[in-house]
Amino acid sequence: MLSNKDEPEDEKAAKTTWTATLVLTVFSAAIGGTFQYGYNLSIINAPTSYIQKFINETYMERWDTGLDTSQLTLLWTCIVSAFSLGGLFGALLAGPMAVKLGRKKSLLLNNIFMLVATVLMIILARFLVGVNSGVSMNVQPMYFGESAPVHLRGAVAFSSAVFTAFGIFLGQVVGLTEILGAQNLWPYLLASNAIPALIQVLTLPWFPESPRYLLIDKGDRESCECALARLRGGEVPPSEMEEMLQEKERLTSAAINSHSTAKTPWALFKDKDLRTQLRTVIAASSAMMLCGNDSIYFYAYYIFLEAGIPLQKIQYVTIGTGASEFLSSILSNFLIERVGRRYLLIGGYSLMSFWSFVFTIALVLQSQGVAGMPYLSMACVFAYILSFGLGPAGVTGILPAEIFDQAARPAAYMIAGSFLWICLLLVGMLFPFIVKTLGNYCFLPFMVVCVVSALFLGFTLPETKGKTLAEITLEFDKKNSRALWSLEVLCSQLPLRPNA
Numbered sequence: 402m403l404s405n406k407d408e409p410e411d412e413k414a415a416k417t418t419w420t421a422t423l424v425l426t427v428f429s430a431a432i433g434g435t436f437q438y439g440y441n442l443s444i445i446n447a448p449t450s451y452i453q454k455f456i457n458e459t460y461m462e463r464w465d466t467g468l469d470t471s472q473l474t475l476l477w478t479c480i481v482s483a484f485s486l487g488g489l490f491g492a493l494l495a496g497p498m499a500v501k502l503g504r505k506k507s508l509l510l511n512n513i514f515m516l517v518a519t520v521l522m523i524i525l526a527r528f529l530v531g532v533n534s535g536v537s538m539n540v541q542p543m544y545f546g547e548s549a550p551v552h553l554r555g556a557v558a559f560s561s562a563v564f565t566a567f568g569i570f571l572g573q574v575v576g577l578t579e580i581l582g583a584q585n586l587w588p589y590l591l592a593s594n595a596i597p598a599l600i601q602v603l604t605l606p607w608f609p610e611s612p613r614y615l616l617i618d619k620g621d622r623e624s625c626e627c628a629l630a631r632l633r634g635g636e637v638p639p640s641e642m643e644e645m646l647q648e649k650e651r652l653t654s655a656a657i658n659s660h661s662t663a664k665t666p667w668a669l670f671k672d673k674d675l676r677t678q679l680r681t682v683i684a685a686s687s688a689m690m691l692c693g694n695d696s697i698y699f700y701a702y703y704i705f706l707e708a709g710i711p712l713q714k715i716q717y718v719t720i721g722t723g724a725s726e727f728l729s730s731i732l733s734n735f736l737i738e739r740v741g742r743r744y745l746l747i748g749g750y751s752l753m754s755f756w757s758f759v760f761t762i763a764l765v766l767q768s769q770g771v772a773g774m775p776y777l778s779m780a781c782v783f784a785y786i787l788s789f790g791l792g793p794a795g796v797t798g799i800l801p802a803e804i805f806d807q808a809a810r811p812a813a814y815m816i817a818g819s820f821l822w823i824c825l826l827l828v829g830m831l832f833p834f835i836v837k838t839l840g841n842y843c844f845l846p847f848m849v850v851c852v853v854s855a856l857f858l859g860f861t862l863p864e865t866k867g868k869t870l871a872e873i874t875l876e877f878d879k880k881n882s883r884a885l886w887s888l889e890v891l892c893s894q895l896p897l898r899p900n901a
Contacts, residue, residue, distance in 0.1 A: 419553065420634040426608040427557060430508055430544055431564035433601025434537035435798075437515065439568025441484070441530050441594055442695070443723065447576030447716070448587035452523065453477055455587075478830070480524050485826035487528040491535020492818030496811035498536065500618065500663045504544035504611045511536045512598040519592040530594065535822060538798070539814040546802025547611040548632055550641060552867055555737040558802060559730070562795025566730040570723035577716055617649045617807040618663070644869055652808055669812040677877055678804045679816065681861050685746070686817040688854035689797045690824035692753060693847030694789040696832045697722075697782055704778045725783050729790030741866040742796045742803075743858070749792025750855035756785045757848035764841040793854075803865045804873050 453473055461467050468476070491514075498507040511533055518529035542561050549557035576582040581590035609628035616625035625645070629637050664672070669679060701722050705715045733745060740748075760781035767774035801813040836843045863876035 420632060422608065422631050422634070423549070423553075423557070425604075426548065426632070427545065427560050429601060429604040429608055430505075430541055431560055432597050433512055433515075433605070434508060434541035434564070435561040436564040436568040436597055437530075437594060438534040438538055439565040439570075440572045440597070441534060441568075443569045443572025444576050444590055444593070445481070445484075445527075447573075447578075447582040448584075448590060449477070451584045451587045452480070454584075456523075480527055481829060482826060483524050483527040484531040484534075485822055485829060487531020487533075488535035488538070488825065489531075489819060489822040490528075491532040491537075492539055492822055493535075493815055494532065495536045495539035495818060496663075496666070496815035499540050499543060499614075499811045499814075503614050503618075504540055504547065505605060505608070506610075507540045508537065508544065509602060509605055511540070512602050515598040516595055519595045523591075526591070531822075533598075535818060538821070539818045542798040542802055543810060543814055544611050546799065547613040547807075548609075548628075550633065550638070551644075551869065552738065554803065555742060555796075555799060555866060556734055558799040559734045559737050559795040561798050562790070563727070563730045563734055566723070566727040566790055566794065570720070570727045573716075573720045573723045577720075582716070613645055613648075613807055616645050617652065648806060648870060652806065663807075664809045664812045666812045666816050669809055669816065672809070675805070675809060677861060679813065681804070681858070682800050682813055682817045683820050684854065684857050684861075685793075685797045685800055686821040687824045688750070688850060689793050690821055690828055691847070691850045692750070692789065692793065692854065693757070693828065693832075693844060693850070694753075694786065694794075695825065696828060696847070697785055697844075701782050704775070704782055709775065722782065722786050725786045726790035726794065729787045730795055733791045733795055736791075737796070738866060741864045742799060743862050743864045745792035746796050746862065747792075747855050747859050749788050749794075749796075750851045750858070752788035752791070753785055753793075754848050754851040754855065756781050756788060757844045757851060760785065761842055761844050761848070764844075768841050800862075800865075803870070804877070806870055 456476060457468050457473060495507070498510070502510065514529045514533040514536075518526040518533070521529065538561075542558050545558045545561060546554055574580065575593060576590060581587070581593065609631050610624070612625045612629040612632070615621045615628055626637050626642070629641065633641075669675060672679075701719055702715060705718050706712065710718050737745060760778060763774050763777040763781055767778060801810060801817050805813040832843075835846065839845065863873065863879075865873050865876075868876070
C-alpha cells in the first residue's frame, strides 16, 4: 500500500477536488431521492386542518352526516401512518431493486410511485409517497457510498442528509399561506412533489451507474472503468480499481461471485462474522427515529405558542427549525472527513441527551409560571435539532455502505431501513399518548434513548473515516476479540457454585 508520501501526483490532486460529474450526480440523485423524504415529511403539516375539513365535508356529502372528532382523528392517523407503512414497504423493496436493476435504475424507476401518487386519493397517495421515500432512503446512500472515492465517501454520502434537511426546510417555506399553504391550494402543495421527480427523470440518465455495482455485481470491468473515469475527472485511479478487484476476488473465493444472488436479510442475520456490524446499524437506524427529533418538530408549535409568538407568526418561526437542521447538516458535511463518523454520532447523541434534560426542566418550570422559561424551551428546540443534524441525521445512513461488502450491503440496508420505518411509525403513534401520560416529562424517554445510543455506539462502532472495507472489518474483529476476552475474564472471576 502506498503512503501519502509515495502516492502518485495525479491521485494526490484528485483528493483536493470534487469533479463536476460527481457533484451533478449527487444533486440529480438526491433531488429525487432523500430530498423527497424531507419534503413530504414537511408539507403535510401545513394543510392538516384543511385536509380534515375536506374529509369531513366529503363524508357529509356522501352519507348526510359528519364525522365526530374521534373518527376524524382516527382517519387522520391512518393518513399519517400510511406514509410510514409505505416507507417500510419501500425499504424491503429497495434491496431486490438495487440488486436486480442497479442503483441508478432503481432510483429512476422509483419516481413512478411519486408520479402516480399525484393523481390518487390521499391515503393511497401518502402510501406511495412513503414507498418512494423508503426506496430512496436505502438506495441513494448505497449509490453515493459506492460512487465516491474513499477520502470523500463520508462527505458524498452525507449529502443524503443535507438534501433531507433541505427538503424539510423547503417544504416549510412552500407550505406558507402566501405560497401553497392556503386553503384552496393544498392539493397543489401535495402534488408539488412531482417536480423533483421529473427533474430526476430528466437528469439522472446522463450520469454513470455505481462502479462497484458494475464490476462486482455485473462483472463488467469495461463499464466500471468508464464510470469510474467519468466520476474521477477522466482517469481511473489504480488504487481504487485494485481495491474493488480485491473485494471481487474475496467474494468469489467465498462462493459469492459477481453473477450470484446477493445475501438475503435472513442469511445476513445468520452470519456470525457480521453480527456485530448488523447490531450496530440496527441500533443506529432505530435510534435515529426513537430519539424524538421528528416529535420535537410537532411539539415546536406548542412551545412557540407558549413563548408568546402570535398565532399567525408561528409558521414563520417554525421555518427556523428546518433551517437549523439544514445548516447543521451542511456544517457536518464539512466536518465528517475531519472529525470522523464515530465522534459525530457520539457527540450528536450526547448533546441531544443534554438538551432533552434541559428541555424537561424548562417545561416543568414553565408550567409553574417561572419567567423566561418559554424562551429557554425555544432555545432547546433549536439546539436539539441542531445536534441531531450535526451527526445522527447523516452518519446513520452512511454506515451500511461502509461496513458491509457488496454482497451484504443491499440486505443490510433493507434491515436497517425496516427498523427505521417501524420506529418512525411507533413514535408517531405513541407520542400523543406519551405527552398525555408524562406531560412535561414527555422527553425523558427520548433522553434515555440518546444516552443509551451514545454509549452503545461508543463501545461497538470503530472509526471508518478514510478506511477500506478490509480495514474496517479488521477493526470490528478487534473489538469483538476484546469484548470476548473481557467476558472470559469476567466469567473466570465469578465464584464457582459448590456441588449440592
